[in-house]
Amino acid sequence: MSLQFEKVDVLIIGTGLAAVTVALHLPPTLSVLLVSKHERTSTNSDLAQGGIASSYLEPSSVDHERDTLVASKHAAEPDRVHTLVEEGRTAIQELERFGIPFDRDETGYAVGREGAHGQNRIFHVGGDETGRHMMATLRRKLPDHVTVMEHVLIDTLTKTDDRVSGATGFNGETRLHVQAGAVVLATGGIGGLVDWTSNCRSVTGDGLVLAAAVGARLSNLSRIQFHPTLLAVDSPHLVTEALRGAGAKLVDASGRHVMEQHPLGSLAPRDEVARELTDHTGPVYLDTSRVERIGERFPKLMATCVAHGIDVRRIPVRPGLHFHMGGVGVDAYGRTTVAGLYAVGEVADTGVHGQNRLASNSLLECWVFGKRVAAAMVVEEKPFTVNETTGFEVSDDLFGRYRQQIGEWLTISPHVGKIASFLENTQQLARTKHVTRQLSEQTLSLQAARLLAHAMIRTEDTYEQDCFTRTADGVST
Ligand code: SIN
Numbered sequence: 001m002s003l004q005f006e007k008v009d010v011l012i013i014g015t016g017l018a019a020v021t022v023a024l025h026l027p028p029t030l031s032v033l034l035v036s037k038h039e040r041t042s043t044n045s046d047l048a049q050g051g052i053a054s055s056y057l058e059p060s061s062v063d064h065e066r067d068t069l070v071a072s073k074h075a076a077e078p079d080r081v082h083t084l085v086e087e088g089r090t091a092i093q094e095l096e097r098f099g100i101p102f103d104r105d106e107t108g109y110a111v112g113r114e115g116a117h118g119q120n121r122i123f124h125v126g127g128d129e130t131g132r133h134m135m136a137t138l139r140r141k142l143p144d145h146v147t148v149m150e151h152v153l154i155d156t157l158t159k160t161d162d163r164v165s166g167a168t169g170f171n172g173e174t175r176l177h178v179q180a181g182a183v184v185l186a187t188g189g190i191g192g193l194v195d196w197t198s199n200c201r202s203v204t205g206d207g208l209v210l211a212a213a214v215g216a217r218l219s220n221l222s223r224i225q226f227h228p229t230l231l232a233v234d235s236p237h238l239v240t241e242a243l244r245g246a247g248a249k250l251v252d253a254s255g256r257h258v259m260e261q262h263p264l265g266s267l268a269p270r271d272e273v274a275r276e277l278t279d280h281t282g283p284v285y286l287d288t289s290r291v292e293r294i295g296e297r298f299p300k301l302m303a304t305c306v307a308h309g310i311d312v313r314r315i316p317v318r319p320g321l322h323f324h325m326g327g328v329g330v331d332a333y334g335r336t337t338v339a340g341l342y343a344v345g346e347v348a349d350t351g352v353h354g355q356n357r358l359a360s361n362s363l364l365e366c367w368v369f370g371k372r373v374a375a376a377m378v379v380e381e382k383p384f385t386v387n388e389t390t391g392f393e394v395s396d397d398l399f400g401r402y403r404q405q406i407g408e409w410l411t412i413s414p415h416v417g418k419i420a421s422f423l424e425n426t427q428q429l430a431r432t433k434h435v436t437r438q439l440s441e442q443t444l445s446l447q448a449a450r451l452l453a454h455a456m457i458r459t460e461d462t463y464e465q466d467c468f469t470r471t472a473d474g475v476s477t
Pocket of ligand 1: 049050
């Protein structure tokens with residue numbers, strides 16, 4: 001099997017808003033690699049319809065904070081929620097500086113409303129195609145020090161001592177080894193594990209597995225949100241809650257308002273609406289007869305209904321899996337409990353959602369906490385680059401172990417897996433500065449073994465070159 005090696009400062013697993021936000025906020029001195037399991041656009045962020053919540057137009061973030069806590073059943077962590085909404089106040093301006101053209105009308109920003117929000121504070125782009133427009137614009141802004149690789153499945157995080165130091169997986173069918181100063185999990189949620197979901201099919205909880213395998217703490221995994229309104233057709237599509245914010249009502253077959261008992265009616269918190277609809281016997285529809293300019297404001301919905309032959313004034317809906325509130329436990333800067341490993345976006349449990357996420361707080365979370373992850377990396381962890389001073393020096397003990405490993409694969413029937421793990425274990429060695437003859441000698445023989453190992457498994461030429469130019473003393477040969 002052929003092998004590919006990459007060496008970067010920061011590996012980000014994912015290409016949605018959380019991943020892109022981190023990448024956009026890392027300095028050009030760091031090499032950054034983003035990987036996506038399928039196409040870069042196969043993310044939940046690209047599918048986001050309603051928009052991004054922000055109290056930018058309000059006198060303060062107090063009301064947004066209260067709505068978030070109430071929707072969470074007061075299970076969210078108040079200080080984290082404060083961070084989300086307070087730092088979220090400037091998100092709209094920041095995104096505009098990156099070229100995001102939020103929708104406007106004659107009154108200014110055309111802000112919408114969704115379930116459990118006491119105010120119109122949902123900023124959107126292209127009506128109900130916010131995610132697609134935002135992601136296309138932001139991805140175009142990714143600078144040269146950021147590389148994106150598609151069709152990369154990461155299946156294992158690697159550790160050196162107690163620190164995550166890279167990952168392995170497949171690039172297409174080629175086995176891929178990435179050595180990284182730090183790894184960010186931005187793999188999204190879990191919706192793709194089931195059929196009835198608003199999520200992208202490829203979002204199947206990979207980040208949870210990767211984190212758990214290296215001993216990172218997971219939290220609140222059972223907190224799962226169901227969206228009340230997926231289009232009740234064979235292949236589910238989200239019908240945005242913004243439609244209810246614009247006046248649509250949930251009705252039964254006879255036209256009776258299904259949420260009439262709730263003080264917030266059809267705009268009740270989405271867990272309560274989803275529960276009500278699940279318990280309801282018989283079909284439920286969104287009556288959109290009171291929604292003005294529906295085709296203009298909800299072009300994606302319109303096109304989907306037309307494609308399925310559905311009358312847009314009476315849309316059949318049913319609940320489906322939408323969002324994972326729990327995930328990889330992180331601090332306020334996205335740091336997991338394992339050094340060198342960060343998590344951001346839906347895969348992370350930042351504590352801002354509690355039992356039930358407030359609508360349109362997820363894109364906001366990606367932006368606010370994505371920036372924080374980048375800031376933490378720059379301030380606290382630099383330099384990431386594995387350079388001559390951060391490489392390990394081989395001790396007699398370690399050298400003995402590596403010699404033993406070499407003996408296991410440098411045989412008449414070479415074992416590809418053992419070669420690969422030897423190469424992985426000794427990656428940093430190539431950059432080590434050696435101060436004694438013995439160390440130098442030992443390192444040279446290990447480097448020779450690395451050259452043989454590369455040749456035996458026919459790795460990329462570029463990596464062999466890399467190996468040659470980083471000798472024990474950092475002198476090119
Ligand atoms: C929606 O548009 O209804 C979904 C928005 C969200 O989940 O935040």
